[in-house]
Each structure stands twice: as C-alpha cells, then as structure tokens.
Amino acid sequence: MDRADVVDKAFRERVKSGDFPSGDPASGPLTAHDAMAIYRAQCLSRNLDRRSRKMQSEGQGYYTIGSSGHEGMAAVAAALRPDDMAFLHYRDGAFQCMRSAQVPGTTPVWDMLLSFATSTEDPLSGGRHKVLGSKALNIPPQTSTIASHLPKAVGAAYSVGLALRHRPEHQVMQDDSIVMCSFGDASSNHSTAQGAINSACWTAYQSVPLPLLFVCEDNGIGISTRTPKGWVAANYAQKPGLKYFHANGLDLYDTYRVAQEAADYVRKRKKPAFLHVSLVRLYGHAGSDLQQAYLKKDIFETWEADDPLLHSARLLNEAGVLAPEEALAIYQEIEDQCTRVAAEVITRPRLETAEQVMASVIPPERPCATTNGPSEEERAASFAGDLKQHQNPQPMSRLLNWALTDLMLEYPEVVMMGEDVGRKGGVYGVTQKLIDRFGADRMIDTLLDEQSILGLAIGMGHNGFVPMPEIQFLAYLHNAEDQLRGEAATLSFFSNGQFTNPMVLRIAGLGYQKGFGGHFHNDNSLAVLRDIPGIVIACPSRGDDAAMMMRECVRLAREEQRVVVMVEPIALYPTRDLLEDKDGGWMATYPAPDRRIALGEVGVKGQGPLAILTYGNGRYLSTQAAADLAREGIETRVIDMRWLAPLPEDGILAALEGAEKVLVVDECRTTGSQSEALMALLHEKTDVPHARLAAEDSFIATGPAYAATMPSRDSIAKAAKHLWSAS
Template sequence: MVEPLPQENRFLEALSNDAWPQPPHQWALESVGLDPEGLIELFDSQLASRHLDLHARRLQARGEAFYTIGSAGHEGNAAIAAALRPTDPAFLHYRDAAFMIQRSRQVPDQTPLWDLLLSFVASAEDPISGGRHKVLGSKALAIPPQTSTIASHLPKAMGAAYGLGLARRLGVAGETPDDSVVLCSFGDASFNHSTAQGALNAAGWAAYQNVPMPLILVCEDNGIGISTPTPDGWIEANMQGRPGFLYLACDGCDLIDTWQTARQAVRLARSRRQPVFLHMRCVRLFGHAGSDAQQAYLSSTQIEASEARDPLLISAGLLRRHGVLDREQIATRYHAMSQRIAELGERAIRRPRLETAEQVMASIVPPRRPSRARDWQGEMEAAPVPMAKGLNQALQRLMQCHPELVMAGQDIGRKGGVYGVTQKLQARFGAHRVIDSLLDEQSILGLGIGLAHHGLVPILEIQFLAYLHNAEDQLRGEAATLSFFSNGQYANPMVVRIAGLGYQKGFGGHFHNDNAIGVLRDIPGLLVACPSNAADAVGLLQEAVRLADEEQRVVVMLEPIALYHQRDLLAEGDQGWCFADPGPQHRLPVGALGQWGEGDELAIVTYGNGVYLSRQAAAQLADEGIELRIIDLRWLTAIDHDAVHRAVVGCERILVVDECRRSGSLSEEVITALVERGVAGERLARLTAEDSFIPLGRAATLTLPSVAGIVARVRQWVKGERSQG
C-alpha cells in the first residue's frame, strides 16, 4: 500500500471511524436525475483527481514532477462535466482535473490518469503539450489547453461562444456542433482581473443586445487568492442582476447540489443562447501550490474549517447516507485508486522527455491546412492609390474570396475606420462579417481567438498601436502559445491590423504616435509585417491572410498611419507615393525584401516611414553625387538576414534607419546579423528614434529620424571618408 501523506489524515480518520459530515442538503437521488451508479462515477473522478494531486507531491519531492498546483477542494467540478456534452468546448481553470477525468468517461478509449501523469512529469509523450507544460487539455475532449491562467482565457471563451452562431451562419464547417455551449472556469481571485471584467462586460454587452452568447462562466470560489481573501459575498454582489447574465449558485462541495445546478445552467445556456454565471463555492486544500505554506497566512482554525468541508468527505457521506456504498467499499476504492496512480506514476517517470531545443520548439509554428480561398471575380481599379485605398481594395477582394474571413474592431463598420481603411465593407458584407466591437482591445483580440476555434479566420483591427499594450497578453499568452502548448493540435490563426508608428505632424501625442514595437517582435511564432507603400501593403496583407488560412499563423500588420493617405513624394501633386493595385495574386512572403536603387556607395536598410524618408533623402543626396540603394525589410520578424546581407554586401557603407527606439530596436538585430556575417563594424551605422515618448504639436518629430537627419548623417560619413581618401 502507498504510504499516506499528512494531507490524507482527515479523510483516513473519517474512513476509520465511518464518521462523515452530514450533506448540506437532503435530496433524493431520483429527484435530481442521478442514479447510484452515476454518483459512484462522480466520486471516482473526485478520488482520481485527489490522488493525482497527492502523488504529484510525492514525485516532486523526488525531483520527478515539476508543477503541483492542484485541484484539491475543487473536485465538485466533476458534476459540471457530467452535465455537459463532451463536444461542448471547455476552457478550464487549472484546478479542474476532476472535470477532465469525468469528461473522459463520455468519450471512448481515453486514459486521463496516464495522460495527466505524463503531463506532471513533463514527458514528451504527454498527449496534449508534448512535455512543454503541465496543462489540462485534450483534443478528443474539446478542452483547449490553458496554462496558469489568470483570467486570460475568458476573452477567447466569450469569442468562442459568439463564434458558434456566426460559423453556422457563414456555413463554415467546424468541429463543434451548432447547439453547443462554451464553458469557461476560473477562480474568485481571477474574477477581479481586468481581463476577466472585460470579458464579462463584453459577453453581457452582447447578450444585452440579444446577440446569441451560449456561455457558461464557472467561478470556482474558494475564498482566497494565494494569500489574499476574497470578501464574503463579493462575487454574488457583483454578478446577481448583472445585465445580460443569468446568475446561479451551488455548493461545490456537495455533488448533488452542483450536479442539479450545473444541469440548470446548461439547459438555460443551450436553450436561450444566453450567458450563465455559475457561482460554485468550494474550498482550497493543501495551499495554493506545492511550495505554498498556507500556515504563514491562515490560522489553524481557518485551515481546519476548510478541511472539514473537503468535498471527498461530503461525497463519501452522500454515498453512505443514500446506502450506495458501505465503509469497506469506500476504503477499497480509495486505496485502489491511490495504488493505481502510484503504479502509473512509476511508469510515467521512465517515459521520454524533451532533450533538444529543436524538440521544444517544434510546435511553435502550427501545422498547415488546405487553402479555402475562392477565385476572385472582378475588375481592378487602374488608377494608382495611396496605402489606405490599396488596403481597402485588398480587403474587399479577400472578403469575397474567403467566406471564412470575419473582421472586427472598434468603428470599422459604419464609420469605416478612423482612417477610412474599412469604408463600405460593412455595407457590402454585412454587420456579421464586419463587426463593430465595443471599446476593449482585450475583448477584440479574445473575440478573434475564439472565432478561430470554429474555423473562422478573423482580421482584427486595433485602432492605435498604443492601445495594444493593455491587451498584448492576448497575443503573447494566448494566441501565439496555443500551438506550442497543444503540440500543434490547436491554433489561433488571425491577422491583426494595427495603425501605428509616428510622423503624424503632432497629432495625438504618444497615444497616437507610438513607436514601441518590441513586445510584438519578442513573441515566438508571431509574424509582423510593415508596409511602406500601397502596393506592398496589398502584397503583405494578402500574404498575411494566406498565412492565417493555410499555415494557421498569427500575423500582425503594422500600418504606418502617416502613410495611409500620403500621395506625394518629392513635390506637391507629384503622386509619387501612389501605386497601382498589384492584383489578387500578389503576395510578399515572409522575409521578402524590397529594393530601390542600385548605388553601391551606401545602402540604407529600413522599413515603414523610414523608406519614405530615405527616398526623399536619396533625391537630395543624388544631387551631391551620392548614389545609394534602399532596402525595405517589409517583415520585422523572421527577417531573412542572409538575404539582407546579399542585398548590401557590395556597398561600401550600410546605414540602418530605424524609426523605433534605440534601445531594444530592430536596428540592433540587423546590425548584429550583419556583423555575424562578416561585415566590418566601421562599415555600419544606425540612425534611430531616441529613447523617448512622442510629444504633441510641432515637437512631435524631434525624437524621430528625419530627412534632414538622414542627409546629414550620410553626407558627413561619405564626404568625410572621401576627403580622407
């Protein structure tokens, strides 16, 4: 027999004395639609979850397991799983092992204990994450994996619920039945996070307008967030009567109460297509995680009070009161489960683990899938246009050729976007495909992530780059990580259009002139494109949609606001920055460079506004006999540095013009890559923005590269070397 841990003492004492707490309610099983076999099954799921928690601590003490945040005290969520269908998508709290174990009983050929133990020991054979994290997830069980979620999964659950009806309306065949509901569970501490509040608001905002939102939000309220108590009544006071929501509550320590309340929640959400908030009161046992000593912040009285409400004790009491199992039968099940998990654990620690960087990184990029694009039928406009118009034309084509494309963002529909890029698209394709969202970037990105779970490809718009920063974890922690943590079984393909960068002639200050792109370039697997002209904008956008559709990638289009409507290059009326539509087949693949000029005296490597400024500077320098070439990076991640080297290797000097900040900038990567390829340091220089926010008014461009600054830097460099020669 497995040696008991101190955390088992209370249950073993009750088992020895056959003395169990009285269940809080006295329902008859038949009155709630639960038979004795069903109650035993739920209890077995609870036992399995508890013994996994206990054995994880044993393995951690031996250095064989690495993550012991557990489900002890929350095992009542097994009853919620039983109330749902196994095809209902479930975005789970990290304390929901009993839910996953119970759901696995509804699908043939599942091995949840083995799977979870492989996850505990970070084995490469873990069927969901491949050893990358201890997560609750399963493709067969419709449970996308979540890591240490602190409310970050709520926005995408909201998006997934909204996307159920939308996918059906658009005729996009997904894996989820049309009448499904989406479940999302989280803790009472996470309820207070701004991400959770944003998702709650977005779901209620939609439901208040009678938009279908079949979503069940389960707040597993154990009364404490690590060491910070949740005020008594706080969750209920916030959610009772909240617009758009139906509020239900249950005692999560009582299987029967949880079962019948969960069935009611599912019935309401499925029939009314309305969000339900299920408040499940429970307890937290064993502390927050394996390393947490809760005695440091909880009194012995508080700890004992929680232990007295242990759901395993109450479930055993239910089994005894209803005459379903006797004491010996409960003891047999308890010890047999402990022994089984211990034996499986010994096998699990001998299974292979990730051993190379290549193995770890293998699932950052999702697998490919067939294209769903249709042939475009229409005529192109012949007149050269600025960037905003070129993007608008491309979006019209893409929406026509890809019925699975859905656009969403603030003001993109009726208004046509702040800068007119999405004008008339809603009128043509309908409000269900060009969605005017509420003002909440977390919800916009979460909506897109959720839509992608149903086979849709969202094109999301963030009005200004500065507005992304309060929501960037939806890209970093959710969209870009899903393939990594699911071993490529799940992905969040999307295109995110972000208006940004500087040079708006003083408009808006740093909230509208933002040149901070470091966070986007630091996310593994995320691709960032930045056009400098209308033709490239079309080519990059069309490639971005192809990447999302066929390669399931997350792609950001960083669009320079100052170039949206820029028509002229050197003189007023010259139309030098208008370009003809390159057509529906024009795509600029990742790493493809642009080049202007063939001069070998100097190469300028740049992007976005820097290309426009460098073209103007080149005209002035040409009058002084300085011939140069301009290399447009176009893609700001996954840069093809070999191609950059080939493009500049024959030039005497190389200047990197970077409109973003000097520290942590793109120019650092470009310079480093050239040095690594043998380019001498004295041939290299960079001109960047200062490490500053952008002010308002005429001072707005003082910290940014300028035409005059480029000309002066090149003149000083080239003419200085000429005079020395």
C-alpha cells in the same frame, strides 16, 4: 506531515468509522451510475494531486497546483457534453478526469502523470509544461496568467452562432455546443475577467447569441487574500444579460442539478450564465505554499473537515449507491493505479534540446480548400464604382481597403472586428464600405476594450474562422498585449501544435502624424511585439506593397495557422506625393488579386554602393533622402525589410550584395528597436562598414515637434553622407 497526507488519513479514518460531515440529503436528477462515475473522477483527481506532490519531492515532478477541494467540478463536467469546449481553471483536474470518462479511449491517469513528469510523450504539451487540456476532450490548454482565458471564451462562444450564418471550413464546435469557462473567486476580480464578463453581458443585452457558461469556483481565498463573504454573489447575481446560478460544490448531487440547469439555459437560450460554485481549498495554493504562514490552523482545518470526498462518500452511502467500505475500496484502487503508473512515467523521455522545445512554437500547416478567387461578377457587385479606379494610382488606405474586399470575397471565414471598423469605416477610412459589402456579421463593431477585441479574435480562431481584429492605435495595444503574448502566441507551443488560433491583427501605428494626438496616437516602439516567439510582423511602406503583403498575411493565417500582426504606418495611409507637391510619387495602382509578397521577401530600389536598410516610414524618408544624395553624386539603394519578424536575414543579405556601406534607418526608438538586431546581423554576417540612425529614446510630442525625435529626410541624408565619406 504534508497536509495532503493529513487529509488522506482523515478521509480514510472518517469514512471507515462513518464520521461524515453534515449536509443535505441527496436529491436531483443524478442517476446512481453517473453518481458513481463522478465519485471515481473525484478520487482520481485527489490521488493525482497527491502523487504530483510526491513526484516533486522526489525530483521527478514539476507541478503541484492541485485541484483538491475542487472535486465538485467533476459534477459540472458530467452535466456538460464532451463537444462543449472547456477553458479550464488550473484547479480543474476533476473536470478533466470526469470528461475523460465521457470519451472512450482516453487514458487520464497515464496522460496526466506524463504531464506531471514533463515527458515528451505527454499527449498535450509534449513535455513543455504541465497544463490541463486535451485535444480529444475539447479542452484547450490554459496558461497561468490570471483570467486571460475569459476573453477568448467569449470569442469562442460568439463563433458558435456566427458559424450558423457563415460556416468556416475548419469548424470545430457543433451548432448547439456551448462554451464553458472556469476561474477562481480571486480571478473574478481581475480586470481581464471583468472586461470579458462585461463583454458577454453587453453582447447578450443586444440579443446576440452567446452560448457561454462562466463557472466561478469560489473557495474563499486567492493565495493568501481572503475573498469577502458574499462578494461573488453580490457582484454577479444582478448583472444585465447574465443569468446567475449557485451550487454547493461539496454536494455532487446539488452541483450536477444546478450545472445541468445552467447548461440547459445557455444551450436553449443562447445566452450567457454565471454558475457560482462554493468549494474549499485544501493543501494551500501550491506545493511550495506554506499556508500556515498566513492562516490560522483552525481555518484550514475547518476546510479539511469539509473535504468534498467525505461529503460524496456520505451522499452515496445515504443514496444506497456505495457503502463506506466500497467508497474506500475505490479510493484505494485508484491510489494504487496512480502509484503504479507514476513509477512508469518517470522513466519516459523528456525534452533535452532547444530544437525539441521550439518544435511547436510555429503551428503546423493545415490543408485548405483551393479557391480561384471571386468571380468578376462578384467583384463588380462588391466594388461597384471603385472597380473603375483600380487602374488609377491610389494611396495606401484605398489600396488596403480594396485588398480587404477581395480577401473577404474569396474567404467567407475572414471576419473583421474592432472599434469603429464597421459603420464608421475605421478612424482612417481603411474599412470604409466593407460593412455594406459584407454585413455587420463580418464587420463587427466592438465595445471599447482591446482585451475583448483580441479575445474575440482568439476564440473565433478556435472554431475555424480567420479573424482580423483591429487595434486603433499601437499605443492602445498595451492594454491587451497579454492576449497575444500569453494566449495567442503560446497556444501551439503548449499544445504541441494541436490547438491553434490563427489571426491577422491590424494595428495603425508608428509616428509622423502631423500635429495629431502625440504619443497616444503616434507610438514608435515595436519592442512589445518583436520578442514574442512565433508571431509574424509585417510593416508595409506603400499601398501596393500593403495590398500584396495583406494577402500573404491572410494566407499565413489560413494555411499555416500563424498569428500575424500587420503594423500599418498611419502617416503613410493618405500620403500621395514623394518629392514635390502633387507629384503623386507615393501612390500606386492596385495590384492584381493573385499577386502577393511572400514572407521574407524584401524590397530593393536602386543599385548604388551605399545601402539604406529600413522599413515603414523609413523607406519613404530614405527614398526622399536618396534623391538628395543623388544630386551630390552619391548613388544609393533603399532596402525595405517589409517583414520585421521573423527577421528576413536571407533577403537582407542578398539585397546587400555589392554594397560597400550600409546605413540602418529606424523610426523606432534606439533602445529595443529593429536597428539593434540589424546592426548585430551586419556585424555577424558581413564585413561591410555600417552605422545606424534611430529615433531618440523619447515619447512623441504633439504640435510642430511631432517628428523632432525621429529620423527625417535631412538627418538621413546627413548620416548617409557622413558614413560614405568616412574612411
């Protein structure tokens, strides 16, 4: 027999006979009315779990990681306000059911069963996935990546205090809202959880407002691995800056009391707290998990004997709120409702086409207040002496700095964060003086943790800010790439465009730094970014382009709610000369603040029949090679893609009109590089002969061989001549 049916039968029989588990008497501030509401939410969560398992067995449901045993989370929800943003553990069906009871007009049974059935009418994901969440309930959807939601919860909590000082146009949370983030005891050991909790403690230790309630749902096991008894308390009870609370999750009165105390502490003190809730796990990890294969029967039977609903029925009976027969009647009423609604939802439409599935990969546009930009007086005050230099040619790092200054003047919701972006002004000086111009609130020097940097940005995007995080080097992104892949880029997809976390992520990257850092500071692979659906990847090659593309990146984030990544070629930050020493050929003057390069707009230099298609450092080297080729009578055009994702196919094809041959030059590795997509495009959409020159499949060395594995001025010219002379 399915263990869900075993537990159901035992609950009915034990309540009917008055055979309740022992426990403390009901005590605390919970009223009879609220206690009844919590019990109803618990019964609903339990019956939704049972119905999901039956739907799956009938081929009509697709998700059975249930919440049974975690019904105590309904009491946590009751202790919070509906405007408190909640990032939920995937076992928090009871929390969502209880919050639905707090928000008039919601229909939790219908909504959650539509989700189980993956119907297009599911109000959260539109049938794309079964995830907890609701726009009306202020619950963003979560992925199944363990603990990946904790860093963004820290960011969302930080944004509450920041919004008091710099109010964003699209603010979501109230000034006294708190953020709740729940997770399992096994998840608390994940490096992502450890990093996020450490970030919260680090922040609170400095008395920075951070109204965040961590809730650890401790059922003593992670799939098949037991959590050592006492481990969670030993690990979290004494952390600096983090107040520890413990509640018996089997006791709705105790859980409500402690959760209320913890929430009050967080709301009044603006400091993080850790609520440790002791629970049990019923039915195994998921519907497909056979716990009897790795647990002795007496272990899970002991958990079943401590069924939270049995404890709730006992407590409500002892408190004079519900007699046993009334508790059973509510349970049966809710089961009947779930059965009736389930029979209807399985008839509702489901996704059928790729177009339907992909409709929410790109977020919807949102209306934004128009702005004429900063006044000349504001610009003069911010730029000071730099203003006189705007008409003089400058390298990329200086022009980017000025573009960031204008953008932060124009949009108060733009906030930058990262390692050393503030006082130091960035490793390469790109953010110099910005902390003096805009203050530490908007130029946040973070701790050295890339997951926390991106989580801070994602969470702030939830509350209306336009965050601009910086990762110091491309190779460092890999410590935190799931914050992009599993969190930022999937939010619109899983919420049908209802939740978004716009951002502009700046990454110093690519190769050609002379003798500095080797691979860890010269990473010439963008594959990890290119295959993430929905994100925009920008890669400028000269300072004026960088300034104008950065303006478009911010517009895309602010107005179109996109997740944008600008990869800034490190080697080109200081580059001044092009063909000869001190010729200043790669510098440019600062483009007027209203000028930008639109997404998909490529750059073309020259009109020759031999086209060189490239980006980033490749444009610089190809421009040098083009000068050498011209001396041999070979006229070229250098096409700079500028935008690496989505691939600017129309712009590229238009730039190739009249070309007789095409050489693709790619500074990234041969395997997994842009050149693969470009070669496919040329093969599929043109009849022009083409070839490619890409970097070797190798890491980058330090010292004199820093560029040995990548295209060079000479190798580009050689490859171009070979292609041009080939019949």
